[in-house]
Amino acid sequence: MKHAQSIKSILNALDKKDYSCRELVQHFLTRIQAQNDHLNAYITVCSESALKHADLMDQARSAGTAPPLAGLPIAHKDIFCTNGIKTTAGSRMLNNFIAPYDATVVDKMSTAGTISLGKTNMDEFAMGSSNENSFYGNVNNPWAAGTIPGGSSGGSAAAVAAGLCAASTGTDTGGSIRQPAAMCGVTGLKPTYGRVSRWGMIAYASSLDQAGPIARSAEDVAILLNVMAGHDPKDSTSLNEAVPDYTQALNRPIKSLKIGICPAHFRDGLDQQTEQAIQIAIKQFESAGATISEINLPMTKHAIPAYYIIAPAEASANLSRYDGVRFGHRCDQPQNISDLYKRSRAEGFGKEVKQRIMVGSFALSAGYYDAYYRKAQQIRRLIKNDFIAAFNKVDLIIGPTAPSPAFKMGEKSADQISMYLQDIYTITSNLAGLPAASIPVGFSNNMPVGLQIIGNYLDESKILNLAHQFQLMTDWHIQTPAETTP
C-alpha cells in the first residue's frame, strides 16, 4: 500500500531504503497506467521525466544531499506552467502550449525534492465545480464511477483519493480546492490570498486565485504548505510575511479553541446526511474541549452574485491574451485579424468559459460598471467586514464545505444556478482572502462529506491544528475507495 501512505511514512520508508525513489515512482506510474483511462485524472503523465528525477533523488539520498521531500511523488494541476511540459488549463486553447518556465509552486516543490508524475485534469481555466468543463473529458470520482469529483481541481483530488499520487497541487478561486477535496474524501487547503505565489499559475480571477495543497491528511497538507508558501518577488500580490513551520502547531491542544458556527450554513439546500456528518463532527470538537458558539455572516447571501460579477470580469481580461496570435489555438486560414480572433477564440474556448467572458465583459461595460462591478466590490468589502467581526469572537469557523456530496455527471449541467450554488459555502473566503480547508468527516449516500474550516488571515496553522486533532480522533481521512480496476 505504498500509494496510500502518509508523506511522513513514505519519506521514512525512503530513508530506511524500504524502496527506492525509482521503485516508488514506478509503482505510482503503474497505477496511473492501469487506472487513468477510467479515472481520467491526469491530462499528461510524465513517466520519463519522473523516473529520471527519481534516479536523481536516489543519488541525492545516497550522497546525503537530499532535499527534505526527496522522492515524494506528486501531481500538479494542469494550471501550473511547467517548463518543457504541456500546460493546458483544461482547454483546447492551450492544447499545444508548452511554457518556457516553471510556476513558482512547481519550482519550489521540485527544489524540495518532490517528483511530478504529471498534470491533472481540471475544469477549463478553473471555471467549474464538477470537472465537466474540461476539454480533456470528465474525471470519474474514485468513490463511484459516473460521479463527478468536484471542481475545478477535480483531477488533483481524484488522483490523491485513488492513490495515483501521494499528494497534489490545486488552485482555488471560489472553492476549487476545498469542494473537490470534500467530494473525493481528501484534505485540501486554500491558503490566505497572497500566501502562495501565483507566478506561472494560469489566471482565472487574479484577485481570488490561490494555490494550495491537496493531500491525505492535515499533516501532509502542513508539510506541503511549508514548501509552497512564501513571498515571491515575481508576484506583486504575494505577502511578504515569514512562513511558520506549519507542522509545529499540529499537536497543540484544541481545548482553548473558540469555534464559530454560522446558522446560515445549515439552512435550506443542505443535504441531510451531510448535515448529520457535520453535526457529529461539531460534537466531537466540543467533547475535545473546544468552545462552540454561533456567529453571523449576514452578507453571505450576496456572495454568489458578487463572485459571479468579479470573477468573470477579471477573467474576461485575463483570457484576452488567448487570441491566436502568439501561442495557443489558431483557427485555420484566417482571412483577417478579426476573423483570426473570432474563430480562434470560438474554437479554442468551451461554453462555460465563453459565457463567463461575456458576463464579465458586460459587467465592465460603460454604463454598467457602477451597477455591477463596483457594487460587487462593495459587497466584497462587507463580506470581509463580516469575517473581521466574527474573528473578534472566535478562532475558527466551521461548517459544511459543499451543500451535497458528489452528484452524477450531467445531473446539474442543465441547472446552472444549482451548479453555482456548489460554491455557496466556499466562495466567501475567496472574496475575503481568508484561508480555509476541507477535511473528510463522513459519508452521505456512500460519498464523502467535507467539513470546512475557515481561519483568520494567515491562521493556516490554527486550521491545520484543528484538522489534525480531528484526524487523530477519527479515521475518515484514511478511508480509501475500492480499487476501480481489477
Added chain:
Amino acid sequence: MSRTDWEVVIGLEIHVQLLTAAKIFSGASTQFGALPNSQASAVDLGLPGVLPVLNPAVYKKAVCFGLGIGAKINHRSVFDRKNYFYPDSPKGYQITQLDYPIIESGEIEITLSNGSNKTIGVTRAHLEEDAGKSLHENFLNQTGIDLNRAGTPLLEIVSEPDLRSSEEAVAYAKYIHHLVTYLSVSDGNMAEGSLRCDANVSLRKHGDSKLGTRTETKNVNSFRFLERAIEFEISRQMEILESGGRVTQETRLYDSERDETRPMRSKETATDYRYFPEPDLLPLYIDQNYIDSIRQQMPELPDQKNTRFIADYQLNTDDAGYLSANTELANYFESVVDTGGNARLAANWVRVELMAGLNRDNLPLSEAPVSATELGFLIARIQDQSISGKIAKTVFEALWRNEATSAQDFIKANNLSQVSDINALEPLISKVLEDNIKQVEQFRAGKTKLMGFFVGQIMKQTQGKANPKQLNEILLQKLNSN
C-alpha cells in the same frame, strides 16, 4: 467670418518613453533597435501565468517629472487594465492609470515668439506600458509583430485645454521635450518614438464658454508635424463650421506625406475599454520621505538656473537662456566662471569659441579638447591683462589642436605674456618717439590719428605682447608732455 472670429482650443497628450534600463513590468531591456522580439520576455509576450512587477526606476522618473512641473505627487496611485484587442497588444489589455494617476495639477510656462509668457496647466501625468509594433512591410499579405517595445515605460502627460494656437502647442511640446530630456526622464529621441503627441483640437466663437466638438489627432512624432496637423485641423474644422456643418468627434491620424489628417475611428464605433483596477498589481504608495529624497537629488531646473544665471552672473536673457538650457553646457560654463571669474567674458567664450569649435569638429561637449578649467585660466589671464583677447584665441586654438598641454605652459613657452611692466615698456616707447620725431610733432600739432601709428610701432617691437591699455596711457602721457 474669418479666422479671427474663431477661438482655437488645443489640449495635448504627450507620451514620453521613460529612460530606464528595464521595462516597466518585466525586467527586459528597453534598448531601441534590437532584433525583433529579442527583447520580449515571457511577461512582454503575455504568456499564460506571467505577472507584472513594477520597476521602481519607472516611478522615480515620474516623480522627478512631477517635481519638475511643480505638480502634486499622489501618495497613492492605482493601475488599471484598459481592454482592447490588437495584435501588438499582447495581453489584450494595456496596464495604465485611469482614476488615480501618479501626478496631478502641474503647470509650465512657455515663451512665445513675441516674447510673451503664458502658463499652461498640466492636468495629470500617468504611468502606462507601451505596445509593440505591427510591421506591414516584407510580410506578403501578412503582418509581422515586434514586441521589443511592448512594456516600455510611458508617462502620458495631459495638458489642460489652455493652448490657443499651433505656435503655443509647439512651444508647450518643446518645453516638455526639453524638460524631460534635461531631467533625464526620457532620452527625448523623437525619431525613435520617445515622445509622441496626440492633439485635441476644437474651435469655438470668441466669448463662448462652452467648448466646441473636438477631434484627436494621434501619434504625431515631430514638432513640425504637430504644427502642420493642428493647422490642418483648424482649417478643416473652420471650413465645416463656417458652412454650417458640425465637427464629428473622432480620432484622426496625421499623414505627413499628404500633409492632412484623416479619420481613424469615430466615437460611434469607439471601443469601450472596460477599464477596471489591475488585480495583479497593488496600488502604488509613494510616501513624502521618498518624494523629498527625489527632490534633493533633482538637478536645478532650467527655469531656476536661468533666473540664477541672470541674477548671479548678470548675464543677458539671451546668454542665460542659452547656457541654462542644457545641464552639461551649464555645468561647463559655471566651471569656467569658477576659474576665470568674469562671467560675461566666460559666457561669450563658451557661446562663441567653444561652440564654434564643437560644431566645426562635430564633437559633443564631453569631448571638447579644451577643458573648462583651461578656458577659465585663459579668461583669468585676459582679466589680469597678462594676455590679450587675441593671444588668448591663439592659445585656445593651440589647446584645441592638442599642440599644448596647458595654457600656462604654452604662454610661457612661446613668451606670449603681455608686457605690462612700465619699466620694460617705457624705454621702448621713448625710443620709438625719438626715432620718429616728425610724427611726434605732427601729433602735437593736432594729427591725433597718428596714435595708431605709434601703437603699431611698439606692438611690432613687442610682437603684440604690449598691454594695450598701459601702452596707451604711457604713450599719451609722453606725447602730451613737453
